[in-house]
Amino acid sequence: MDESGLILSDIRDVYKSEAGSGIHPREAAEHHSEVAAKVLLEALEHANISARDLKGVAIALGPGLGPCLRVGATVARSLSSYLRIPLIPVNHAIGHIEIGNLTTGAKDPLVVLVSGGHTAIAAFSGGRWRIFGETEDITIGNLFDMFAREINLPSPAGPQIEKLTQNASKFIPLPYVVKGNDVSYSGLLTAALAKLRSGERLEDVCYSMQEVSCSMLAEAVERSLAYTGKKEILLTGGVAANRSLKDKLEKVAAIHDAVCYTVKSPFTGDNGAQIAWTGVLALKAGLVVQVENSHVRPRWRLEDVDIPWRT
């Protein structure tokens, strides 16, 4: 990533869990450490630069799985020490937001961050992203993944579930739980699995679960939009690839004369470019961390991050 936001290279090697099981933290970390050197070399090669050209290295300290974060952190710290370039602390969730702003052109959006790790609605105010609504139990990504695990689909399961919904023939009522601007999905997961066991068609259950979960979130977003008066929505994170959610948020935006921006593939899912770009913004604002203080923070909340580069 260069200073202007041009992505010079975006090399990936993503850990995949086996069908019917979730991400195994140790296996994921082992995968990361096996491919780290190769990914790094390919990235430099593809960008057509040498390691000596780097001005800083951004480090994703969290949130995320501890073992995986530590692999990335170790690589970043070594690079920083060896090349004597600044180490820049980056929050993974802020990365989703900033890559969204960069690639869609959103300026001051109500952010809807949806992934396996997040279901949060946030807006920028007074130096930080403030949370206006979120899930009170599992995330929307978890809902899809946990449901998928029961029926032996690999995670992330959103795309497969979405495909199944195309052959649905009816809507089955399922628990719709909105509390203020918050949502709760655990009851919906239990009920959807119960419907499946009681003999309802998989396609109908998938459709109804997707319909209810996305409608709940759309309502929470609409409430937050009305409360904050923002004129932009930014849908970002892995579940931003879900068509039904995108479609619903566009309808919410239209009702309130707002615009809905949706991050496009390949920047919906986790990616290095989002960390690099947030690192560029942070470095310009003078934000660096010493190696000895660069502890990983598996539960680092997005609302606890100071954002000196935004006003």
Add this chain to the structure above:
Amino acid sequence: MTFHGERELPALIYTGAEAKIYLQEWFGELAIRKHRIPKSYRVPMLDDNIRHLRTSHEATMLREARKLGVSVPTVQHIDQDSSSLIMDYIAGRTLKDELHVVSKSERRARCRALGELLAIMHLGGIVHGDITLSNVISQRGKLFIIDFGLGGFSKESEAMGVDLLLLNRSMRSTHYLFHAELFKSFIEGYSRVVGLTSSAEVVEKMREVERRGRYFERG
């Protein structure tokens, strides 16, 4: 034709997330009509269900809150055909707006009073489900609680904790400069009614719910 000030009635006075609020006349008195608008982003079956349920449910909750002595608008009429409620008009401003313009001591007094009101509801087994500073109207310092569509009956500290969480977040997001002071005053009022032990228990529940929603580890 009826007028209120310069306005010809009925007049649309507020568009919220789920409803439009009209000022109109109702048997010679000023009243508001809260109309729950159909949402194009929900399938019709789901949407109709939600709007019907919330309309009748809100009327029930308002009635029950009033029985406890909490100031709320009186429901005059339920029109299920259009998912509308007709209620008394309360002239005033939202606490969200008011807290930005009044003195520090008044800010604290308002939050203490709100704490007492919510505590009375909780003691009586009612949770609001959507308590924000926008859902409290101050009529020269007298507080009215509105918008009970997501309310419920519960004696569980979890549900009460959610109310505190929603309010705390509402304070933190729009009044972050003096958020701590507002919430502290709120808890003072709340404790005065339910007692320090119960109040501490609900606050702890609030923290627990918040932690749960915090970044969720996959796996």
